[in-house]
Amino acid sequence: MSPPNISPGRTGAAVVLLGAALSLVGTTWDIQWHVDVGPDTFFTLPHLLLYSGSAVSGIASLVIVIAATAATRAGRTVGPEAGGRPVRVFGTFSAPLGFLVSGVGSASFLIFGLVDLWWHSIYGFDAVLDSPPHIALFTSISITMVGAVVICGSARATRWGRTGLLISLPILMLYSPITTNAFNALRLPFDAASAGMVLFVVMLLVLGRATLARTGAATAFAAVLGAMQLALWWFAPWAARTYADAVGLPLRDDVGGRPPQVPASIPMFLLAGAVLIDLAVWLGARNHWSARWVPQVAGAVSGLLIAATFMLQELLISTRPAPVAGQFVVETLIGGAFGAFAGFLGWRFAGVLRGEQPPAAAPVLRIQEAY
Amino acid sequence: MRRLAAPALVLAVIAAGWWLLWPSPGGVRLTIGSATHIVTVTLDSARVGDHDITVSVTDRAGAPETARSIQLVAVLPTMGYLSPVQTAPSVNSGRFVAAGVSLMAPGGWQLLVTVPGAAGPDRIPVPVTVTG
Amino acid sequence: MNHFALTATGLLVSAAFLAGPAPALADSGSTGADVSVATTLGSRELTVTLRRVTSVPGPLGVDVITHAGSGPGTLQLAVTPVGATTGGPPSGLVTSTAALALSGTPGPAGAVLTVDRTGPWELSVDDGLNVARIPFVVPGQASTPAEKSVYGGFVAAGVCLLAGIVVAVAARRTWLPALPGAALVAAVAVAVTGAVLSASTPAPPMPGQELDPTVANAADPYAEIWRAGGLSRPPATLLLGTTAVPRAAATPIGLSLCDAATGLPVDDLVVHDGALIHLMIVGPGGELWHLHPARTAPGTFTFTFTAPRNGHYAVAGEVERRGGGVQMLRSASGFDVTGPGTAAPAAAPLPATGGSRTIDGTAVQVAMLPAVAGTPVTLRAQVGDRADLQPWLGMLGHLIVVGPLGAGGAQTAPLWAHAHAMGAAAGMAMGASDAMVPVASAIGATLPDETVAAYGPTVGFTFAFPLPGRYQVWVQAERNYTIITVPIMVTVGT
Structure with a gap:
């Protein structure tokens, strides 16, 4: 591939990333606002941040x-550094995939706002987090964040691409428990929202590790996520209370003692899970184990650990009652199974992100490169 | 053909906007019930001016009112204004027309419709918002 | 191109922060709120609370608080839509009923009815002998114009964004994507403008409060925002249905309110201080009755009264018409009570400068510095010895002032006044816990009702007596669901 003639990717990526970060902070703040303060109007600072x-x-x-x-029309080539492999749309001109995805996600968010207004006009503003329009809005934001990951991942050869990935991937991971709130509606014998969260974080850790193809990458992603989690843990309640104070609204009577909702739904022991992924992949590369099964094993052990420690965390910060022993084992095993599936998905998505042919063509050889 | 497409599209957008934003004629048709009657008041427009007001009266079962006339006064409470009593004769079964009722200022008017009855008159207030 | 993106970013972010503290100006009326209406029905003093309606069709909770002396019984509740509609089933018939059993114990009891449409309604409360008809409004969930422009702008922005992407990748001409791009910027500008202006957008006149409620304006008060201003109405006149009342017999007394300009019945009263009308009756022995006659028809109210002694009774009512302030309507006639037999003399009023007595089982003390005409002076009453007073009519205490008293007594007294216990005063002479009932200023916040017995025991009133002379004054406060009325004599010097 010839070197690209233009490189608008860096600034574009930075702005898309800024938007994603605004959405994350806005959502965290807004959820905390609803928990601590309560009914409101559309015109709150967190809502405006979101939009x-x-x-x-x-x-x-x-x-x-x-x-x-x-x-492209002017005859210049656009490389992946411009924000994702150019994909042919409508069979004519090509556009950078990452920006296409983030743009469609943003458009979908703005359009679903109308559905949300309609929903609130029927059920009022003190509505629940997992209402259908809310989940559609959260999914749209997640799509924008996926776009940011694709933009940065495609430019992994550049320094800004790697830095961007180190920020955008943890943002997407932090957002995953908000979206998996939708699974709360499923009446399953296990905590579907937590299992979904395990699936997302493990998949994204494996994806990040395989995309960067560097030893210790998963740990680095988890470390950045941990820093963001700490920052939000402090920020969300502070912002909710300070803003309530500024607009003269009282806090709910039962505020206090409960940890901030969004940061608390991220595993605190993710770093350990990430180390396990890095360790498994490192061992696989050293011993020339087949990449057909190493990602799954890495995902499974990480998933087991994250699921088990997440229940411990919920117990520790008392966001849910102590699980009985049987339930603990079942949920841990489900975490392992979801983790294995996540490892499989993450590795292959990384292959796609790295610009390889679909795995069906020559799966293992290509994937092996990610070691 | 292709040359004409763009101007046609622009014209269509302008026409649609025109149609959407053009003020509606503003006719009023309001139905209100009391324990014994259902009254429907129809005005051609709710603008300031003199209006012929059609009042349809039925009982709660839907049978048209058989009185030969009903009475109507227009009240503008914010101005403390009360119109002279207008007698609205029956024009056909259950339909009465009060001619030339003057609603001379914008605001929240009340048309007090009085339907005679064996058990005493039934006085029904019909709120009409009059615009300038 | 990138400069454009960065500028847009800056614009949006700064707009978000500019629009920051934006309390809901318009939400208070459009989502509804609990409404409490004190009603004297037969021998019962009731506080009827209509709970906020959150969805239509949906439940309407009605809570009734009874006071000491209310016997057991059943109240039949019914709701009737009374608005004029452009379609749908005509109003005028009862749509939902419920029976509410009252135990003999004072306190709250509740029932749930159903309302199936927005607009003006009437709740009838029937104790078997009397029917009170309480008007109320079921508001719709209206979006503010600012909300509409923000949501509309963002949705248009989303559509333009999608169109822009599609056009960019599909169109053969380079300038074509600029069209949806420009439209996107315009749409975002509309949304940001709406958001920034939301805090300063005026609230519309409230149906039921400032406007006569209709089905249309209850659904969307913003449709009649052009009517804001000039909503005041002529004064009202209070006419008593009878001026001769027998002694010691429960007598229904009717009163009517008519418009001072048209003479028509006044049917646009607003609930103020927790009632449609506050009626004050001063008896020949210096007694005070503070009643809330039941609305039975437009402009027509009734209350049942048992007069203890013969003599003249002076009457005044306090009402608020839509769009206007509160007015004190003094009956020019009052009523006279005659009948055989005699009653025990009324207890002498307490001297304001210091006195104590036990009233209805509660120890009461009053204290006030010497009063001078035209100068504000604070009267304090300690009712009971613990902070267990209940807010009555949304207030911790009520002060009724009649005077200066001459030969004609209360009927010809130049001044009738009604003040409320307001504000906490630090370092009070008779106790520091002169707590004020909190005021609900916040969105969604509700006032503590009568079931919260946590205030007082000291209530303070500051009043500037305008003329020198002797005034009959009463302090009213609620304790144990009993309204305690403390008669006090105030002498105002020059």
Whole structure:
């Protein structure tokens, strides 16, 4: 591939990432606001942060897509550094995949806002977190964040690409428990929201490790996530209370003692799970084990550990009652199974992100490169 | 053909906007019930001016009112204004028309419709918001 | 191109922060709130609370608080829509009923009815002998214009964004994607403008409060925002249905309110201080009755009264019409009570400068510095010895002032006034716990009702007596679901 003639990716990626970060902070703040303060109107600072996040990402994405397609038309080539492998859309011109994804996610968020207004006009503003329009909004934000991951992952050869991935992937991981709230509605014999969260975080850790193809990458991602989690743990209640104070609203009577909702639903012991993934992949590479099964094993052990320690965490911060021994074992095993599946998915998604042919063509050889 | 497509599209958008934003004619048709009657008041427009007001009266079962006339006064409570009593004769079964009722200022008017009855008159207030 | 993206980012972020502290100006009326209406029905003094309606069709909770002296019985509740509609089933018939059993013990009891449409309604409360008809409004969930522009703007932005992406990758002309791009910027500008202006957008006049409620304006008060201003109405006149009342017999007394400009019945009263009308009756022995006659028809109210002694009874009512302030309506006639037999003399009022007595089982003390005409002075009453007073009509205490007293007594007294216990005063002479009932200023917050016995025991009132002379004054506070009325004599010097 010839070197790209233009490189709008870096600025675009930075703005999309800024939008994603605004969305994450806005959502965390808004959820905490509803927990600590309660009913509100549309016009709260966290809501505006949420909407600005998507608008910012969306505008940046559109600008880059227009610039890239214009460049293609002018006969210049657009490399993956411009924000993802150019994909052919409608069989004619190509556009950078990452910005396409983030742009569509932002558009979907803004459009689903209307459904949310309709929902609130029927059920009022003191509604639940896992209402259908909310889940659609959270999913849209997640799509934008996936776009940011694709943009940065595609540019992993550059320094900004790797830095961006180190930020965008933990943002997406932090967001996953918000989206998996949807599974609360499933009446399953195990905690479906937690299992979904394990699936997402393990998959993204494996994906990150395989995309960067560097020893210790998963641990680095987990470390960044931990830092973000700590920051939000402090920020969310502080922001909710300070803002309530500023607008003169009282806190709910039962505030206090409970940990902040979003940061508390991220595993605190993720770092240990990430170390296990790095360790398993490192052993696989050293001993030339087949990449057909190493990601699954890495995912499974990590999933077991994360699921078990997450229950411990919930117990520790008393967000749910102590599970009985049988339940503990069942949920841990389910975590392992989801982890194995996550390892499988993460490794193969990384293959796609690295610009390889679909695994069906030559799965193992290609995947082996990710070691 | 292709040359004409873009101007046609622009024209269509302008026409749609025109149609959407054009003020509606503002006719009023309000139905209100009391324990014994159902009254429907119809005005051609709810603008300031003199209006012929059609009042349809039935009993709760839907049978048209058989009185030869009903009475109507217009009240604008914020101004403390009370119109002279207008007698609205029956034009056909259950339909009465009060001609030239003057609603001379914008605001929340009340049309007090009085339907005679064996058990005493039934006085029904119909709120009409009049715009300038 | 990238400069454009960065500028847009800056704009959006700064707009988000500019729009920061934006309390819901419009939400208070559009989502509804609990409404308490004190009603004297027969021999019972009731506080009828209509709970906030959160969805339509949906439940309407009605709680009734009874006071000491209310016997057991059953209240039949029914709701009737009374608005004019452009379609659907006509109003005027009862749509939902419930029976509410009252035990002999004072306190709350509840029932749930169903309301199936927005607009003006009437709740009838029937004790078998009397029917009170309490008007109320079921509001719709209206979006503010700012909300509409913000949601509309963001949705348009989403559509333009999608269109922009599709056009960018599909169109053959380079300038074409700029069209949805420009529209996107315009849409975001609309949304941001709406958000920034949301805090300063005026609230519309509230149906039921400032406007006569209709089905249309209850569903969307913003549709009649152009009517804001100039909503005041002429004063009202209070007419008593009878001026001769027999002694020692429970007598229904009707009163009607008519418009001072048209003479028509006044049917636009707003619930103020927890009632549609506050009626004050001063008896020949210096007794005070503070009643809340039941609305039976437009402009028509009734109450049942048992007069203890012969003589003249002076009457005044306090009402608030829609769009106007509170007005004190003094009956020009009052009523006279005659009948055989005699009653025990009324207890002498307490001297305001210091006195104590046990009233209805509660020890009461009053204290006030010497009063001078035109100068504010604070009267304090300690009712009971613990902080267990209950807010009555949303207030910790009520002060009724009649005077200066001359030969004509209360009927010809130049001044009738009604003040409320307000504010906490630090370092009070008779106890520091002169707590004020909290005021619900926040969205969604509700006031503590009568079931919260946590205030007092000291209630303080500050009043500037305008003329020198002798005034009959009463302090009213609630304890153990009993309204304690403390008669006090105030002498105001020059």
